Structure formats: C-alpha cells, structure tokens
Amino acid sequence: MKKWIIMLLVGVALVLSACGGNESASDQAKDSGGDTITKAEEVFQNNCAYCHGSDLSGGAGPDLTEVGSRYSKEEITEIIINGKGAMPAGLVEGENADILASWLEKKK
Secondary structure: HHHHHHHHHHHHHHOOOOOOOOOOOOEEEEEEOOOOHHHHHHHEEEEEEEHHOOOOOOOOOOOOOOOOHHHOOHHHHHHHHHEEEEEEEOOOOOOHHHHHHHHHHOOO
16 A cells, blocks of 8 residues: 555646746746756757857867957857858747857857
C-alpha cells in the first residue's frame, strides 16, 4: 500500500510540474548542466549555436560575441527574421526573435 501511495505522489508531482504553462521572456530555465539560463540563451542554443557556436564565437556563421557593437536591436531583429548572406530567414520568429535580439544587442 505504501509503494502505491508513493508512486501516486510521484506521478502527481510529475504531472503538475509539466503544467507550467507558457514562459514569459523573463522566465528562466535550467540547462542539462543545471546552470540557470535565460529564455534568450535557450532560443540561441536551440536555433543558432550550430552555426554561430555555443559560445557565440562563430563557426559556419560569424562571431557574435560583440554583435551589439555593430548592430542595433532593430537591425539584429531584421537579420534574425529575414536572414542575411548565407543565414536563412525564419529560423526564429515572433516574440522569440525579439527576445533573442535584445540579448544579442547587449553583446558588446
């Protein structure tokens, strides 16, 4: 009987933790290493890191470590949404594009 109750409680905890709803731009997530990361960093890692490097140092795409000193937030948003050079358009859209542009604009 105790095992059944423990399993039920664990199941309920899992279900409730999955019902977190929509995260706002200021919400934070945990990465696989347990470090706290921002929504912008999560969007970057999921959509941009393959070409720009997980540390923004570049690779197939250009280095973004100081992108904010070259472009304004609006210009970065434009590039994210419409692409530039070999970068395709539409990889990140809507609110996520704005969140990502705000984060990248601070890289100076």
